[in-house]
Amino acid sequence: MRKAEIIMAFVLGLFSLGLMWKSGEPPSWNPDIPRFANIGFIEGEGPGSGFWPFWLSLIMLLCCVWIGINWFNRRSPPSRSEEPFLDGYGIRMFVVVGGGLLGFLILIPILGYYGAIPLFLIYYIRFLGKHSWTATLSISIGIPVFSFFFFDIAMRIVLPKGYLEPLFIPLYDIFL
Amino acid sequence: MDILYSLLNGILIALEPINLGLAVLGVIVGLFVGAMPGLGSVNGVAILLPFTFVIQSITGGATSPMIFLASIYYGAMYGGAISSITLGIPGASTAVATTFDGRPLALSGKAHIALVTAALASFAGGTISTVLFTGFAPLLASVALSFGNPEVFALMLLAFATFVGLGGDDIPKTIFSICIGLVLATVGFDIISGEPRLIPKIPFSDQPIIGFMHGFRFLVLAIGVYGIGEMLWTINTSRDGTSMSTVDVSAKSIFAAIKDFKNAWRGTLIGSSLGFFVGILPAAGATPGALMSYGVAKLSAKKPDEFGKGAIDGVAAPESANNSASTGAMLPMMTLGIPGSPTTAVLLAGMVIWGLQPGPLLFTNQPEFVWPLIGSFYISNIIAVLVNLAFIPIFLWMLRMPFTILAPVIFVLSLVGTYAAYLDNFDVNLMVLVGVIAFLLRILDYPLAPAVLAIVLGPIAEPKLRQSLLLSDGDFSIFFTRPIAGPITVVALILILLPVLKWIRGLFLTRT
Numbered sequence: 001m002r003k004a005e006i007i008m009a010f011v012l013g014l015f016s017l018g019l020m021w022k023s024g025e026p027p028s029w030n031p032d033i034p035r036f037a038n039i040g041f042i043e044g045e046g047p048g049s050g051f052w053p054f055w056l057s058l059i060m061l062l063c064c065v066w067i068g069i070n071w072f073n074r075r076s077p078p079s080r081s082e083e084p085f086l087d088g089y090g091i092r093m094f095v096v097v098g099g100g101l102l103g104f105l106i107l108i109p110i111l112g113y114y115g116a117i118p119l120f121l122i123y124y125i126r127f128l129g130k131h132s133w134t135a136t137l138s139i140s141i142g143i144p145v146f147s148f149f150f151f152d153i154a155m156r157i158v159l160p161k162g163y164l165e166p167l168f169i170p171l172y173d174i175f176l
Numbered sequence: 177m178d179i180l181y182s183l184l185n186g187i188l189i190a191l192e193p194i195n196l197g198l199a200v201l202g203v204i205v206g207l208f209v210g211a212m213p214g215l216g217s218v219n220g221v222a223i224l225l226p227f228t229f230v231i232q233s234i235t236g237g238a239t240s241p242m243i244f245l246a247s248i249y250y251g252a253m254y255g256g257a258i259s260s261i262t263l264g265i266p267g268a269s270t271a272v273a274t275t276f277d278g279r280p281l282a283l284s285g286k287a288h289i290a291l292v293t294a295a296l297a298s299f300a301g302g303t304i305s306t307v308l309f310t311g312f313a314p315l316l317a318s319v320a321l322s323f324g325n326p327e328v329f330a331l332m333l334l335a336f337a338t339f340v341g342l343g344g345d346d347i348p349k350t351i352f353s354i355c356i357g358l359v360l361a362t363v364g365f366d367i368i369s370g371e372p373r374l375i376p377k378i379p380f381s382d383q384p385i386i387g388f389m390h391g392f393r394f395l396v397l398a399i400g401v402y403g404i405g406e407m408l409w410t411i412n413t414s415r416d417g418t419s420m421s422t423v424d425v426s427a428k429s430i431f432a433a434i435k436d437f438k439n440a441w442r443g444t445l446i447g448s449s450l451g452f453f454v455g456i457l458p459a460a461g462a463t464p465g466a467l468m469s470y471g472v473a474k475l476s477a478k479k480p481d482e483f484g485k486g487a488i489d490g491v492a493a494p495e496s497a498n499n500s501a502s503t504g505a506m507l508p509m510m511t512l513g514i515p516g517s518p519t520t521a522v523l524l525a526g527m528v529i530w531g532l533q534p535g536p537l538l539f540t541n542q543p544e545f546v547w548p549l550i551g552s553f554y555i556s557n558i559i560a561v562l563v564n565l566a567f568i569p570i571f572l573w574m575l576r577m578p579f580t581i582l583a584p585v586i587f588v589l590s591l592v593g594t595y596a597a598y599l600d601n602f603d604v605n606l607m608v609l610v611g612v613i614a615f616l617l618r619i620l621d622y623p624l625a626p627a628v629l630a631i632v633l634g635p636i637a638e639p640k641l642r643q644s645l646l647l648s649d650g651d652f653s654i655f656f657t658r659p660i661a662g663p664i665t666v667v668a669l670i671l672i673l674l675p676v677l678k679w680i681r682g683l684f685l686t687r688t
Contacts (some may be wrong), residue, residue, distance in 0.1 A: 001620070008620055012352065019359055019374065027371040038371070046646030049366040049373055052638045056355045063355070066348035066679075073683070076346055078620045085619060090412050094615075097411060101404070101587060101608055108601060113592060121584050129580025139581060147592055155215070155223055157596045 001081035006071050013064035016057045023054035100124055112161030114168075117144045149175075183310055186547030190243060190555045194235060198244040199552060203560045206251020207567065211259050213399060213593035216268030217252030217502070218518040221245050225526055238530035238545050243552040245526060246506075249519055250302060250556045253462070253499045254564045257294035261287055261491075262571050263586050264410075265403040265593075269394055269632045270462040270498040273470040275402060276625060277483060277490030283410075284486055291568045292433035293488055294495040297444045299561035301496030304448040305455070305503035306553040313539065317511040320456045325647065326654050328457060329640035330664035332633055333655075335464050337671035338471025339626040347675045349622045357397070357630025358637070364391030367635075368642060387602030395597045396607045397631050401624045403590030404611020407583055409618045414579075430568060436488075443473045443489030444496045451497025455504025461517040463632050465501035466494035503553060510534055510546070 024036035038048030039055070071079040086094060100123050107116035121140040125131050151157045152168075153175045161168055189195065209220035228241030235241075256271030261278035274294060281290040308316070323331075339354050340347060363374045375384045447469040454465035473493035474483040483490045506523070508514040513534040515521035527534050532542060539546050574582070594607045614624050648654035655665040 005620055008617070022374050025373075038369075041645065041650040045369070046650075047642045049369045049371040052641065053359050053362045053374060056359050060352050060355045060359070063348040063352040067352075069683070070346075070348065075682075076349075076621065086412075089415065093411055094408070097408060097583075098612060100584075104587075104591065105605055105608060108591075108604070113595070117588050117592075121588065124584035124587075125581055129578065129584075131578070131581065135581070139585070143585065143588060150212070151592070151596055155209075155219070155596070157599070159592065159595060160601065 001078045001083050001085050002071070004085035005076065005078040006068065009064045009067040009071065013061055013068075016060035016064060019057035020054055020061070023050040023057060025050070096128060097124075100128070108160065108162070110162050112164050113159040114144045114148060114161060115164050117147070179310065182543060182547045183551060186549070186551030187554060188551070189239065189548035190551035195240055195243050195548070195552065196555065198231065198240055199247040199556050199559055200563070202244045202247025203251035203254075203556060203563050206248035206253075207255040207258075207560070207563060208251075209248070210252030210255025210268065210271075211571075212255075213259050213263065213265045213403065213589050215593065215596060216256065216270070216519075217249045218522060219597075220248045220252050221519050221522045224248060225522060228526060228530075232530060238527065238532050239548045241526065241530060242523070242545070242549050243556075245523055246549065246552060247556045247559070249502055249523070250499070250553075250560050251563075253302075253502050254295060254298050254560050256498065257298070257491075257495050258291065258571050261290045261294065262574055263403075263582075263589070264406055265586065265590060266398055266628075269398065269629075270466055270501075271494075272398065272463070272625065272628050272632075273466045273494035274491060274498075276470065276494075277485070277487050279406075280484070280486035281488075281491065286486065288429050288568065288572055289433045289436065289488065290491050291571060292430060292565070293437060293440050293491045295561055295564040295568070296434065296437045297440060297447065297492035297496040298499040298564070299557055300444045301448040301451055301498070301500035302503060302557040302560070303554065304496075305452040305500035306550065306557065308452055309503055309507060309553070310550055313507055313511055316456055317507055317536075320508055321512065323457050323660065324644075324658075325640045326644040326658055326661040327664070329637060329644055330655055330661040330668065331454070331457070331468075332464065332637035332640065334664050334668040334671070335468050335471070335633060336630070336637075337668040338468060338475070339629065340672055340675055346621055346623070347679060350626055353623055353626040354630045357627035358634040360392040360397065360627075361631045361634025362638065363388055365389070368639060387600065387606065390600075392631065393598055393603055394628075394631050395594055396603050397610055398628045399590045399594050400607040400610030401614040401628055403586060403593075404608055405614025405618055405624070407586055408611065408615040411579075411583060412615075412619075427569075430565070434565075440488045440492035442477075443469075443492035446473045446476070447493040447496030448500045451500035452504040454497075455501025456507045461505055462498040462501035463629070464636075465504070466498040467629050467633075469493040469497035499557075510538055511536060 024039055026033035026035060026037065036050070038050035040048060040051065042048045067076070070076045074080050100120060103123070104116050104120040107119060111119070118140040121143060122136055125139060126133065126136040147159070151159055190199070205224070206217065206220050209215050210217060224245065228244060231241045231244055232238065252268070253270065256266070256268045257274045257278065260266045260271040260274040261282050264275060264279045264282070266272040266275050278290045278294065281287060336354055340350055359374070365371070366373050372384070372389070375388045377384055447466070450469045450472060451462070451465040454468060455462060470490060470493050473489050474480050477483065477487070477489060505517050505520045509520040509524050513524065515524045524534060532538070532545060590607070591604055594604050595601065617624060644654055645652070654661070656662045
């Protein structure tokens with residue numbers, strides 16, 4: 001955990017520096033303006049477009065230095081902790097659940113929400129949660145059916161359906 | 177006396193069967209829309225606006241359609257707390273502060289107490305603000321008008337200062353969290369100069385990533401942090417299952433929780449008064465109101481350490497405040513024609529379409545519209561609290577599901593909710609990425625609630641700061657010399673600097 005604390009502070013510090021650099025960017029239609037010309041007060045216009053994000057990013061950078069000092073002095077709980085950042089269970093959980101979510105995201109453009117939701121729920125409830133098929137199927141079918149009537153029919157928010165779109169046309173004819 | 181007579185008359189009109197029926201329907205619709213992650217009062221009001229034309233053609237006036245929409249608005253404010261407490265996902269920005277203590281209460285098996293407190297605090301907030309609205313509408317509207325750019329920025333600064341107190345012991349991480357929220361809010365196009373800002377480019381190309389051009393959206397961060405990040409963290413830390421499933425759903429426990437509401441009087445009072453005042457300010461609204469009430473309730477508490485761990489006042493303050501502010505936000509809309517929030521903007525559009533002219537003369541020219549509407553605020557509040565209390569066992573029953581069922585359902589709702597809010601799969605993917613980063617940061621004790629609130633307040637605060645500095649020709653003393661802005665700025669700076677000075681003192685003590 002101690003090592004992770006300083007690595008994270010370093011990464012966030014770099015990120016803050018990147019944001020400072022990016023805040024000073026001139027607009028693409030006028031590349032003659034020098035970088036960082038927009039972070040101060042512009043006569044007649046007030047503070048430039050980079051003013052607010054630049055100085056806030058600087059504060060972020062200073063906070064990362066502050067976190068670093070606290071780490072050195074062992075003043076924050078993670079900098080004192082001897083526990084691992086993620087133990088074996090944590091890594092396994094992260095891979096299994098995160099992988100499931102990633103699969104869900106990949107399936108959305110192909111099968112749409114109403115195809116991806118049941119597959120994700122079956123994966124999680126049946127294979128990770130080890131629940132009965134009755135519980136698994138009733139939830140895996142119930143949630144997309146409820147979502148369809150709530151979002152597509154009642155709220156008129158049409159969720160993407162991917163290649164399954166033709167299957168829904170008869171339903172639209174009935175309910176819309 | 178005139179006011180009382182008009183109000184009584186208004187209440188009687190609001191109690192007519194058609195208006196009462198519309199209020200009940202509106203509250204139920206609002207409750208469910210508000211409870212659904214990704215959807216808030218603005219969705220409910222906007223989607224059902226066309227339906228009000230049908231109501232108008234049946235009833236012939238603007239009163240019934242407005243009662244219907246106002247009831248949806250109220251119902252959604254009550255509903256927002258439900259997903260914050262039971263699922264841990266704030267469906268709307270107004271309910272973010274409710275998550276701070278509502279979620280720990282649910283995790284420790286006390287979800288019924290949190291839900292009952294939220295319902296009753298919402299009722300108290302809604303009723304107190306309606307009384308204030310009834311008695312002082314024109315006077316308060318003129319006070320709100322005296323809040324210019326520096327005053328509103330000073331108020332935002334005070335809101336950020338209360339964050340520093342909210343974030344626990346690790347001050348640099350809290351300040352970092354506030355700043356990252358504010359910086360993410362600037363992604364997209366600068367509304368003052370029109371220049372693109374912080375839009376990342378596709379690697380090895382000069383083309384910007386299109387998905388960032390509309391800005392970094394609030395729900396992407398909120399649902400990412402709470403729906404994905406917090407859930408991953410809960411799965412990682414509570415390895416034997418969470419204790420949410422031990423929640424008591426019996427009627428007896430709910431009645432006991434109603435009796436215990438007296439313990440939350442302090443938070444309710446702070447939320448009701450402060451929420452109303454922040455709500456009437458143009459461009460402020462229910463989110464800063466709820467947050468500031470939470471901050472003030474914490475700062476003035478006898479045991480501030482309990483906040484964030486399941487303090488009952490930590491639920492009562494933001495919940496009473498968001499309801500109080502939603503009534504408050506109606507005030508500038510009706511008396512000045514200035515909407516204080518997206519929802520009131522839709523309501524304003526409705527009023528104009530129904531042939532009304534919001535503004536200072538509305539109260540004198542259209543009393544037959546104004547008083548029944550105010551009357552309906554009282555009635556809607558009573559209906560909303562009754563409907564909400566009646567539905568609590570159903571919401572609690574959800575919590576009794578095993579965590580291995582609840583977790584994937586929350587993941588699904590998070591993804592669907594984000595898509596429903598913005599209709600963009602880029603935002604859904606970004607939300608999951610944000611959730612994973614939030615999980616890693618959460619392990620290292622980075623508080624992320626301040627970032628979520630900062631991304632909401634950033635777009636209000638930045639233009640106010642820049643316009644104030646334009647007004648003063650770049651002189652920061654404008655925030656100290658004006659009679660209202662000055663004291664607020666000084667209090668905010670003291671709140672921010674105190675922990676910094678404490679840290680420096682601690683550093684020297686460590687050395688010696």
